[in-house]
Amino acid sequence: MIECFSINKSFNKNKVLKDVSLQVKNNQITSLIGSNGAGKSTLIGVMVGYYRIDSGKVMKSNISVMPDANSLFEDFTGEEFLNFMSKLKKISNTRALELADALMLKEDLKKKISGYSFGMKKKISFIQACIGNYDTYILDEPTSGVDEPSAIMMLEIVEQLKESGSAILLTSHNLDELERVSDFVYIIENGEIVSKGSVADIISRKSSQNNLLYVLKSLKASEIYRTITEYFNIEIKIQSKTELELEIKNEKELREVLSYIFEKEYLITEIYQKKKSLRETVYKK
Numbered sequence: 001m002i003e004c005f006s007i008n009k010s011f012n013k014n015k016v017l018k019d020v021s022l023q024v025k026n027n028q029i030t031s032l033i034g035s036n037g038a039g040k041s042t043l044i045g046v047m048v049g050y051y052r053i054d055s056g057k058v059m060k061s062n063i064s065v066m067p068d069a070n071s072l073f074e075d076f077t078g079e080e081f082l083n084f085m086s087k088l089k090k091i092s093n094t095r096a097l098e099l100a101d102a103l104m105l106k107e108d109l110k111k112k113i114s115g116y117s118f119g120m121k122k123k124i125s126f127i128q129a130c131i132g133n134y135d136t137y138i139l140d141e142p143t144s145g146v147d148e149p150s151a152i153m154m155l156e157i158v159e160q161l162k163e164s165g166s167a168i169l170l171t172s173h174n175l176d177e178l179e180r181v182s183d184f185v186y187i188i189e190n191g192e193i194v195s196k197g198s199v200a201d202i203i204s205r206k207s208s209q210n211n212l213l214y215v216l217k218s219l220k221a222s223e224i225y226r227t228i229t230e231y232f233n234i235e236i237k238i239q240s241k242t243e244l245e246l247e248i249k250n251e252k253e254l255r256e257v258l259s260y261i262f263e264k265e266y267l268i269t270e271i272y273q274k275k276k277s278l279r280e281t282v283y284k285k
Contacts, residue, residue, distance in 0.1 A: 007056035018191045029168045031178045034188035061135035069121035074114035089132040099127045118145045136167040175279035203281045216244045217270040
């Protein structure tokens, strides 16, 4: 577990972290979301002891960190690097080689890291972070630039670490990915935690409207649009020639709209409720 209490950090009188408090709990994947410059990297630096803080307190146990892909020992081969990290952590290299195989990197371990692509460097950085038994794992943008099959496998490995009882702190700009795996989310903006909670909590709390969104599909979408707008005072958007998006106050209003459409004998091929995603909630104002 990592606990941060009222962390403040400045660089040259520029306050980068402002009274930041958060917990990274065991048996849980905690995600830290924020745009570039929001304070994520500084906060991680504080957690691992890279930066001294102006005020506040950090409580933690042993931590394994995924470093930046461009800060690896590039004169090493992949195999030499994983052997070195395994020896440093006083463990066998067996697990590192297993993960390299799972992430389709095994055939490249004899090559120097300097010749690796960005995605390959990401993989080997991820592997060295995941080997060994640690209370907490900090994984900063682990899947960025990585092929999709390997990204999926990485998240499965992260889930395994969680199931083993570890605490996980994950960052990513891929919010669809974070939505799938996160147990708890913190959103940081301009050095401040502006929202926190489960994914469902964040979406519910930050949603700008409480109405229900429905997608209606029909070959007569444009005619249905004209008919509904003449009779009902609801928000309707034309998404395509065959698709409308309706903002409905409640299920009673939905039934009234559908009954009116059926009375006009328009054929609806599909209708479903549209759920707002974490990505839409955080980045679409």
